[in-house]
Amino acid sequence: xxxxxxxxxxxxxxDVLVVGAGPAGLAAAARLAAAGTRRVEVLDREQQxxxxxRHCAHGGFGPWLHPLTGPAYARLLTRAAVRAGAVVRTGVTxxxxxxxxxxxxxxxxxxxxxxxxxxxxxxxxxxxxxxxxLVPGTRPAGVYTTGELQQAVHLYGQRIGSRAxxxxxxxxxxxxxxxVRAAGAEVVAMVTDLPQAQVSPGRALNARLRQGIPLLxxxxxxxxxxxxxxxxxxxxxxDGRTTVLRCDIAVFTGDFVPERELxxxxxxxxxxGTRGPxxxxxxxxxxxxxxxxxxxxxxxxxAATAAREGAHAADAVRRRLTGDAWPxxxxxxxxxxxxxxxxxxxxxxxxxxxxxxxxxxxxxPVLQVTQDDRLLHRSRSLRxxxxxxxxxxxxxxxxxxxxxxxxxxxxxx
Amino acid sequence: xxxxxxxxLPSTPYDVTVVGAGVVGCAIARELARHxxxxxxxxxxxxxxxxxxxxxxxxxxxxxxxxxxxxxxARLVREGSRRLAAFAAESGIPVEPVGALLVAWDEExxxxxxxxxxxxxxxxxxxxxxxDAAQLYAREPHLGAGALGALHVPGExxxxxxTTTLAYATQAVLHGVDLxxxxxxxxxxxxxxxxxxxxxxxxxxxxxLINAAGLHAxxxxxDLGHHDFTVTPRRGQLLVFDKFARxxxxxxxxxxxxxxxxxxxxxxxxxxxxxxxxxAEDLDDKRATAxxxxxxxxxREKGRRILPALLDEEVTAVYAGLRAATEHDxxxxxxxxxxxxxxxxxxxxxxxxxxLAIAAHVTELLADTGLALGxxxxxxxxxxxxxxxxxxxxxxxxxxxxxxPEYGTLVCHCERVSRGEIRDALAAVIPPNSLDGLRRRTxxxxxxxxxxxxxxxVRALFEEGQR
Ligand SMILES: Cc1cc2nc3c(=O)[nH]c(=O)nc-3n(C[C@H](O)[C@H](O)[C@H](O)COP(=O)(O)OP(=O)(O)OC[C@H]3O[C@@H](n4cnc5c(N)ncnc54)[C@H](O)[C@@H]3O)c2cc1C
Ligand SMILES: Cc1cc2nc3c(=O)[nH]c(=O)nc-3n(C[C@H](O)[C@H](O)[C@H](O)COP(=O)(O)OP(=O)(O)OC[C@H]3O[C@@H](n4cnc5c(N)ncnc54)[C@H](O)[C@@H]3O)c2cc1C
Numbered sequence: 012x013x014x015x016x017x018x019x020x021x022x023x024x025x026d027v028l029v030v031g032a033g034p035a036g037l038a039a040a041a042r043l044a045a046a047g048t049r050r051v052e053v054l055d056r057e058q059q060x061x062x063x064x065r066h067c068a069h070g071g072f073g074p075w076l077h078p079l080t081g082p083a084y085a086r087l088l089t090r091a092a093v094r095a096g097a098v099v100r101t102g103v104t105x106x107x108x109x110x111x112x113x114x115x116x117x118x119x120x121x122x123x124x125x126x127x128x129x130x131x132x133x134x135x136x137x138x139x140x141x142x143x144x145l146v147p148g149t150r151p152a153g154v155y156t157t158g159e160l161q162q163a164v165h166l167y168g169q170r171i172g173s174r175a176x177x178x179x180x181x182x183x184x185x186x187x188x189x190x191v192r193a194a195g196a197e198v199v200a201m202v203t204d205l206p207q208a209q210v211s212p213g214r215a216l217n218a219r220l221r222q223g224i225p226l227l228x229x230x231x232x233x234x235x236x237x238x239x240x241x242x243x244x245x246x247x248x249x250d251g252r253t254t255v256l257r258c259d260i261a262v263f264t265g266d267f268v269p270e271r272e273l274x275x276x277x278x279x280x281x282x283x284g285t286r287g288p289x290x291x292x293x294x295x296x297x298x299x300x301x302x303x304x305x306x307x308x309x310x311x312x313x314a315a316t317a318a319r320e321g322a323h324a325a326d327a328v329r330r331r332l333t334g335d336a337w338p339x340x341x342x343x344x345x346x347x348x349x350x351x352x353x354x355x356x357x358x359x360x361x362x363x364x365x366x367x368x369x370x371x372x373x374x375x376p377v378l379q380v381t382q383d384d385r386l387l388h389r390s391r392s393l394r395x396x397x398x399x400x401x402x403x404x405x406x407x408x409x410x411x412x413x414x415x416x417x418x419x420x421x422x423x424x
Numbered sequence: 425x426x427x428x429x430x431x432x433l434p435s436t437p438y439d440v441t442v443v444g445a446g447v448v449g450c451a452i453a454r455e456l457a458r459h460x461x462x463x464x465x466x467x468x469x470x471x472x473x474x475x476x477x478x479x480x481x482x483x484x485x486x487x488x489x490x491x492x493x494x495x496x497x498a499r500l501v502r503e504g505s506r507r508l509a510a511f512a513a514e515s516g517i518p519v520e521p522v523g524a525l526l527v528a529w530d531e532e533x534x535x536x537x538x539x540x541x542x543x544x545x546x547x548x549x550x551x552x553x554x555x556d557a558a559q560l561y562a563r564e565p566h567l568g569a570g571a572l573g574a575l576h577v578p579g580e581x582x583x584x585x586x587t588t589t590l591a592y593a594t595q596a597v598l599h600g601v602d603l604x605x606x607x608x609x610x611x612x613x614x615x616x617x618x619x620x621x622x623x624x625x626x627x628x629x630x631x632x633l634i635n636a637a638g639l640h641a642x643x644x645x646x647d648l649g650h651h652d653f654t655v656t657p658r659r660g661q662l663l664v665f666d667k668f669a670r671x672x673x674x675x676x677x678x679x680x681x682x683x684x685x686x687x688x689x690x691x692x693x694x695x696x697x698x699x700x701x702x703x704a705e706d707l708d709d710k711r712a713t714a715x716x717x718x719x720x721x722x723x724r725e726k727g728r729r730i731l732p733a734l735l736d737e738e739v740t741a742v743y744a745g746l747r748a749a750t751e752h753d754x755x756x757x758x759x760x761x762x763x764x765x766x767x768x769x770x771x772x773x774x775x776x777x778x779x780l781a782i783a784a785h786v787t788e789l790l791a792d793t794g795l796a797l798g799x800x801x802x803x804x805x806x807x808x809x810x811x812x813x814x815x816x817x818x819x820x821x822x823x824x825x826x827x828x829p830e831y832g833t834l835v836c837h838c839e840r841v842s843r844g845e846i847r848d849a850l851a852a853v854i855p856p857n858s859l860d861g862l863r864r865r866t867x868x869x870x871x872x873x874x875x876x877x878x879x880x881x882v883r884a885l886f887e888e889g890q891r
Binding site for chain 1: 664668711713714715716717719720738739740741742743819820822825826829830832833834837840859872873874875876877879880881883884887
């Protein structure tokens with residue numbers, strides 16, 4: 012990237028540079044600017060600010076008492092950030108690091124270099140496409156992720172086809188099924204390799220009974236068939252049977268990964284579970300001056316969680332600007348059947364609640380937190396924990412952590 | 425300048441018609457374009473150039489060090505390699521001279537290395553060098569444990585196969601060759617000394633015919649009464665890994681060829697990815713370009729040994745190409761003077777490298793059939809958009825963006841493709857007729873998100889461009 016740095020010209024200075032104008036980045040910027048931080052700049056590579064909610068036409072966003080559609084929520088957050096005094100710049104991509112908290116970027120105005128006193132990475136997440144899932148077969152048109160499908164239907168009004176198989180049965184999968192139906196196409200089936208849907212029983216029942224969408228469990232996609240255009244998907248059931256579903260659309264949903272290009276280019280320590288940057292409860296990454304918030308940390312929690320976390324990070328950023336030392340914390344890990352936890356480092360001062368994922372369904376699990384064989388906390392969840400759904404853990408125990416001790420472990424008792 | 429994709433084909437006869445717009449057919453058409461008196465057609469069954477085997481290979485510009493000495497293939501690969509390197513430099517086709525390492529994983533393979541070095545010498549390639557294990561690991565620190573040594577072949581390079589084919593075709597069209605897409609030749613007759621081709625888009629008359637139909641060269645050959653060879657497609661499946669894998673490997677890591685075939689390699693691409701493959705499966709279906717669970721599993725198993733860290737990275741594409749293998753060990757390039765016809769068959773696994781030399785060879789054969797080529801001219805160079813990571817891309821060029829901000833507006837974020845590049849591709853001499861064609865010209869949608877972020881936006885630009 013040295014050539015880039017040469018052409019990038021003079022370095023511009025800001026106090027806080029936020030990369031990504033999704034719910035997390037916008038909430039962080041709004042809170043920072045409102046609290047008096049002067050030069051807060053948010054970059055987004057899309058032409059419109061708002062992140063993923065831009066293309067979630069359905070409701071369920073925003074404050075509990077005033078539910079909004081995704082696009083309305085995106086506008087609300089953008090307005091709030093701008094009103095508070097943050098500068099939101101769209102069509103600008105942060106490319107790479109040019110210093111400890113300096114980034115290069117490019118947009119219509121050409122390459123630029125921005126040095127900040129603190130950087131907040133809020134780059135979001137994506138769904139893994141068919142290729143990353145190693146699904147064999149031909150390479151026909153008609154294969155989507157929910158993200159692409161929602162944009163095609165809701166932002167561009169594109170025709171998508173007539174018969175869809177939705178792969179996945181979590182929250183986002185049902186949103187994908189809704190989008191297919193909104194586009195006038197039929198959902199032939201939803202398919203999950205797990206034994207049950209990973210949404211509330213009400214939602215699953217509504218799709219099956221009212222909308223007539225069959226749910227095929229314990230099955231995975233074995234092959235995509237079709238030349239030029241998708242003509243069928245072949246499923247393999249856990250018992251070895253195969254089924255062929257005729258369709259011209261396949262939507263691969265869920266299976267999120269963090270959008271972590273900048274984190275990797277910056278050699279930030281990553282968490283093995285979430286695959287995003289490792290952070291403590293103050294959203295500090297391993298690189299002093301660099302924070303991370305939102306889906307890049309825990310793909311993909313709700314937009315509300317991302318926004319709440321953005322606001323929380325703002326306070327930590329302000330402490331950094333007034334000279335607080337960069338905390339190190341100790342690693343926070345989970346043991347199977349838990350899959351990951353975020354944040355995934357811990358300091359005794361941390362207050363942000365934790366989000367976790369499990370690999371198997373657990374009926375009202377008891378979570379146990381230990382450090383060096385010392386029990387720090389134990390609590391029973393009120394709900395059944397399902398894969399691909401949020402499990403939460405309070406931060407009420409963090410003051411018991413020995414900052415000089417070994418890793419803290421969360422296990423299922 | 426003529427490129428057609430629909431409607432009836434022209435009724436005026438051509439002097440020469442090349443069937444098949446793969447890398448070989450396009451190279452031949454380009455070579456013929458040196459002769460301004462010739463009226464030349466390039467006829468392709470699909471909706472784009474390079475949609476057959478030429479789009480799905482391992483993209484290596486070979487030295488020919490391991491060819492069978494004395495074969496036609498050995499000569500054309502050696503010569504083609506030099507010609508293509510020069511043409512690439514002139515046209516802006518990305519090439520990176522990374523060099524290859526033939527890695528020996530057991531004693532038998534190590535014992536084979538000196539023999540391969542000798543063979544390279546017999547092929548006129550003298551720069552190959554034996555490395556011991558320490559030297560090998562110094563060059564490739566991420567290589568899996570247990571390698572015993574290697575043969576270093578510094579002349580092997582990686583190249584962009586899509587830009588190569590497109591550059592040939594573009595230069596040919598700019599110099600008067602008519603390119604007719606969506607025109608599968610179904611039948612060939614020879615009434616009164618001229619060929620009459622029956623295609624999807626009507627008939628086409630031509631004095632001379634060149635068969636560069638790749639996998640289907642044998643079928644066309646039979647139409648003209650020849651039974652010299654049978655094409656048995658040999659499938660090669662490949663995995664493409666995310667750009668984050670690029671730093672894991674510096675050279676093309678070739679297996680030592682054994683009795684069981686050429687084996688699986690790991691190579692960087694000019695786009696900054698890493699390829700793992702290919703498999704070698706003899707099939708009888710010439711359309712069997714699907715990937716399979718077994719193929720993918722085999723590649724992952726081999727890859728884990730060669731470069732263990734590779735498997736931790738995301739796969740951004742899985743594809744398969746079909747080599748036009750025949751019962752013969754060499755290319756099947758034959759002139760049939762009495763029919764004013766040249767067969768260019770059996771261009772198996774080196775056709776990209778050899779393409780320009782094949783074109784020169786075929787043009788000579790054509791002259792031998794009695795065709796007067798007429799005066800010859802130098803071709804005006806073409807300049808292709810750069811898809812390679814080793815050279816500046818538009819988003820990195822301040823002056824370019826200054827002059828046209830569309831090059832600073834990124835649409836495909838994973839591959840950093842600007843709206844300006846997409847616009848240019850849609851307005852090019854040979855525009856894409858599909859999103860895949862657009863992808864091969866710009867890389868839009870070929871990154872790790874596979875369209876999650878940009879798919880709909882790219883489609884919108886494409887559809888706008890079609891209107
Ligand atoms: C398909 C889908 C449907 C969903 N549906 C719901 C739902 O119904 N309800 C709900 O609560 N949650 C939903 N979610 C989750 C919700 O969208 C996320 O929790 C929320 O968007 C996370 O916010 P974020 O700011 O972390 O990331 P994002 O919203 O993903 O925003 C990240 C932003 O960063 C930008 N960016 C990334 N890299 C760069 C760079 N290098 N330079 C500049 N900009 C960059 C991106 O353009 C993007 O705008 C859904 C998620 C998906 C993927
Ligand atoms: C897995 C794999 C890896 C390889 N790796 C390399 C490498 O690293 N380096 C290298 O140099 N080479 C490599 N090759 C070989 C190289 O790709 C081929 O030799 C080359 O692409 C052959 O080009 P072609 O033009 O002969 O065939 P094609 O590209 O197949 O072109 C033939 C064209 O003819 C058209 N056609 C067929 N029948 C008709 C008809 N009746 N009417 C009209 N059009 C017709 C087809 O549509 C097609 O477009 C590899 C091949 C494979 C499969």
